[in-house]
Amino acid sequence: MRGKVVRLLLVPAVLVAIVLSSCGGPTAEEAGPAELPDKIVVGCLEPLTGAHAVFGTEAKIGMEIAIRHINEAGGIQSLGGIPLELVVEDAGETADSARLGAESIISKHHPVAILGLYISRLTVAASEVTEREKVILIADALVDSVTAMGRQYLFRPAPKASQHGASAVQFVVEAAQQTGVPIERIAILNEDSSFGRSNATGAMQAALDNGLTIVYQKEYPFDIADVSSIVNEIAAAKPDVVVHCPYFMDAILFANTFRETGEIPKFIAGMGACGYTDPESIEALGETAEYYSNTYSYNPAKDTPQNRRFVEDFVAETGHIPTEAAGMNYYAMWVLKEALELSGQLHPDDPLNPDNLRDAFLQLDLTSGPAVETYPGDRITFTETGDNPYAVATILQVINGEPKVVWPFEAAETEFVFPRPDAKY
Amino acid sequence: MRIKATTFNRVLLGVLLAIALLIPLLIRTNQYNLVLVTTVLLFGVLATAWNIIGGMAGQLDLAAFAYLGLGAFTSGTLLIRWNVSPWIGMILGGLVATGFAVLVGFPLFRFRVREVWYALTSSALVEVLKVAFVMWEDVGGPVERYLPYYSFSLYHMRFGTYIPYYYIMLAILVIAIVVNYRIGRSKLGFYLRALGEDEDAAEILGVDARACKLKALMIYAFIVGATGAVYACMYGFIHPSFFSGARSTEVAILGIVGGMGITYGPLLAAVILVSAREFLRASLGGQMESLYLVIYSVVLILIALFRPQGIAVFFRDAYRKLLSKVTGDEHVLRANTPGI
Incomplete structure (x- = not known):
């Protein structure tokens, strides 16, 4: 009985082995003289x-x-x-x-x-x-x-994401220079996806390159339900600016918590294009969205x-x-x-x-x-890796309830607002 | 000429297996069809394994991708860090998944968590693991971890074509079906089905519910964990998103729609539903974005309404009619062998 089953299995197995050995990889057709398609x-x-x-x-x-x-x-x-x-x-x-x-x-x-x-x-x-x-x-x-x-x-x-993070820091540094407001201390926040992590890495590098001190750094789950402890920790660290890569709901949570506690630093800059300045977030936040910024891979203006x-x-x-x-x-x-x-x-x-x-x-x-x-x-x-080394992100800031391009300065739609008028420290 | 039913069954099985073995050779130039049949087998394996805990023991387990993810991370990490072959990683992945199943199953069954509560707990398990692996930087973390790329390396289980993956999946599937069949006819299988039908009654009759369910969970976790290793190699990376609640539910759906407790039911459901869904996605997904999901759900609802015992029952009845014609034996029409 068993012998029968074994024999039954043997035939296809041998067949498979033969064909498998003949197909090491996909066979490429020889390229003939190129004939252009019609589309x-x-x-x-x-x-x-x-x-x-x-x-x-x-x-x-x-x-x-x-x-x-x-x-x-x-x-x-x-x-x-x-x-x-x-x-x-x-x-x-x-x-x-x-x-x-x-x-x-x-x-x-x-x-x-x-x-x-x-x-x-x-x-x-x-x-x-x-x-x-x-x-x-x-x-x-x-x-x-x-x-x-x-x-x-x-x-x-x-x-790429780290260029977004770097652009956010660059904007803050240049805006501070233009307005003569000194900034030294920075806090970096991000949600816990690979995207958030990449943004934060770029921001950290740019912060160090610009001689800023990173006084606080936090990665949190994007679907976080309460951010008051993080906001308190930030207030305790007293950064001049916060650079933040949120998703959507967490950005709303952060903005509202900053407003409720009143512990608002000189500037809160978003990075990574999610949250704060998109139409849905502005609608959800109302006046609270004012002066928040974010980085974009595209400049609609x-x-x-x-x-x-x-x-x-x-x-x-x-x-x-x-x-x-x-x-x-x-x-x-x-x-x-x-x-x-x-x-x-x-x-x-x-x-x-x-x-x-x-x-x-x-x-x-x-x-x-x-x-x-x-x-x-x-x-x-393009470099060999496939990236554009000259890529920069554009920065949009919510001014009078509208997202406006404020950086790079030469491509700006309107003048940025820095520091935030409601800054507490 | 009269043929014996058992002979007919064997011949049919042999033919089916031969077809399964030959499929990739017939379509070997079309990578899309290859990845499709491999995906069908993947879900076939998962649903067949699920049949042990879900179909037989009647525990609505919604954690398939928890065990799959554990297997994937075990084998993937071993390969990335220490260059351990996924063939070994597969076994270890299965063991890690089994160990985890004991860790979870022991208290759950000890404290009689069952029915909807078991379903809820198991579905929470997937989410918990996802969060844990995002936070566990040494192994997981938010960034994808890539497996080394080879166009054809048996040692690393990395291939530029799906044909080897297909055969590995097929081998696991055959093992899963044999295990299923064996359990179905063993004492454990009868105990499990008794538990699935009425746990209290079975316990009164002396079935050790805790031990039986734990055994079923362990076997299921091992098969799914080992499959996870192949899954990681096939997609070339590991990431906490492997712990997917939606995909786990899909496995349970295949198991239920296929026919609870019927060995080949979940496989049948995987073959029909996964390929139908993929066909709809490929043909409609680009134009009418979510329409295919609507059609897919309507099909599921129709099956649930008209074939609540599963599509396998429909096939079984048809097959028995055929069998009675071939063998001339009226008895097979009424035969009620459990698990087949």
């Missing part, structure tokens, strides 16, 4: 369902508008005006769904590049796939470690023709100004467009080959054009 497929892989859907949906709209604008402007000119086409796939909210999404979009549509994933752990899971398949991944997840994995085909035009056009079209479609996720992906798509143009010039024989396109990304150095016109900084280029 270039770009993938949008964002969390469109689940907890992060709100970001993914915004990102998708940003990409759609960018594609429309690029195609209206004549597509990829160096490749004979080929238009771009967007294919969309949902990445869900877990590592397995992100992985499935990446495999699905690549095997079905063979995109030359994929934009997305917003959340770092989804990006990590999907980037192993894009790396294997040699598909360019333009990441909008800002956690520093995303570009520290040694991925060859991953690029991130947006400022940048006064350039391309940006005005994007904001106008975005408002027409959704009724609100573009959020960070939308803006980041709008200029990311333009960066991809510029890379495709350059690849067409550098490698006319096979411009869509992933290695040629990667080479174009590495050689890219943009200081003008639609990508830079919508970018928070003024120069886009």
